[in-house]
Amino acid sequence: MDINPMYNLLVVSTSTIYGSEFLSYIKEDFVDFIQSDELLFVPYASPSGISFDKYTAKVQYALADKNITVTGLHEYQNKKKAIQDAKAIFVGGGNTFLLLKTLYDLDLVHQLRSQVAKGIPYIGTSAGSNLTGLTIGTTNDMPIVYPPSFEALSLLPFNINPHYLDPDPNSTHKGETRETRIQEFHQFNSxxxxxxxxxxxxxxxxxxxxxxxxxxxxxxxxxxxxIELTPGLINF
Structure with missing residues (x-):
């Protein structure tokens, strides 16, 4: 599979793992990756309906000990220029449908693609990781809003399913497993x-x-x- 050699991405399943604080388990890798003391944060996925200001403040608090200044994209009047001038971009988790719809509504999808193609570091967690795939068709979120297209940034030649859960043989839940839902997706998508x-x-x-x-x-x-892919270089 061909990947643009200019891309610098961290595609992260989740911002928080069980028993840890927000971003704490990946903070060192996060900071080493962005190589900048300035970070543009995209808060539009709004987990649990949190405000953009509070979501941005949450990221700032998590990275304060690393002396990184976090600014929310919503704070800029000229959002395209803010993306163009960004030294590193972080797209947070929440609802993927809401995130993508907002980016389309603001006409920012192309600007994000263009900036990443220049080599600007991009980190996405959860919904932000979904955005790096071809489409958002394998998100786990409820479609609370309807974006004009399911096409995402298409930085990767495949889709992401973050928070992937293996079937629990002891569970009494009889609904679809994550694997079943992905198989359903493949009935209509290649x-x-x-x-x-x-x-x-x-x-x-x-x-x-x-x-x-x-x-x-x-x-x-x-x-x-x-198939299972072990940690390391991915080839398929």
Whole structure:
């Protein structure tokens, strides 16, 4: 698969793992990756309906000990210029449908693609990681709003399913498993889907994709058995 060698991405399943504070488990990798003391934060996924100001403040608080200044994209009147001038971009989690609709409504999708193509570091967690795929068709979120298109940034040649959960043989839940839902997706869509478990992330640099963290990821391809990818360089 071909990846633009200029892309610098951290595609993170979640901002918070069980028993940890917001961003704490990935903070060192986060800071090393952005290589900047300024960060542009995109708060439009609004988890739990949190305000843009409060969401941005949450990120600022988490990174305060690293002397990183965080500014929310919503604070700028000229948002395209803010993206153009950004030294590093962080797109936070929440509702993926809301995130993508807002970016389309503000006409910012192309600007984000263009900036990432210049090599500006991009970090996405949860909904922000969904945005790096071809479409948002494998998000876990409820469609609370309707974006004009499901097409995402298409930085990766596959879709992401963050927060991927394996079937629990002891569960009394009889609804669809995550794997079943992805199989349903492949009845109508051909692109691969990578299930990222909690605490896992992808690092994209110099045209290569590396699975980081201690857990494997689950790769789903149409008309094929799912396979486990161990941490390290991804080739398929």
């Amino acid at each position: 692109q691969p889907v990578l299930g990222l478990r909690e605490g896992s992330w992808l690092k994209v640099s110099q045209g290569k994709i590396t699975l980081e963290g201690s857990l494997s990821a689950r790769l789903f391809q149409a008309n094929a058995e799912a």
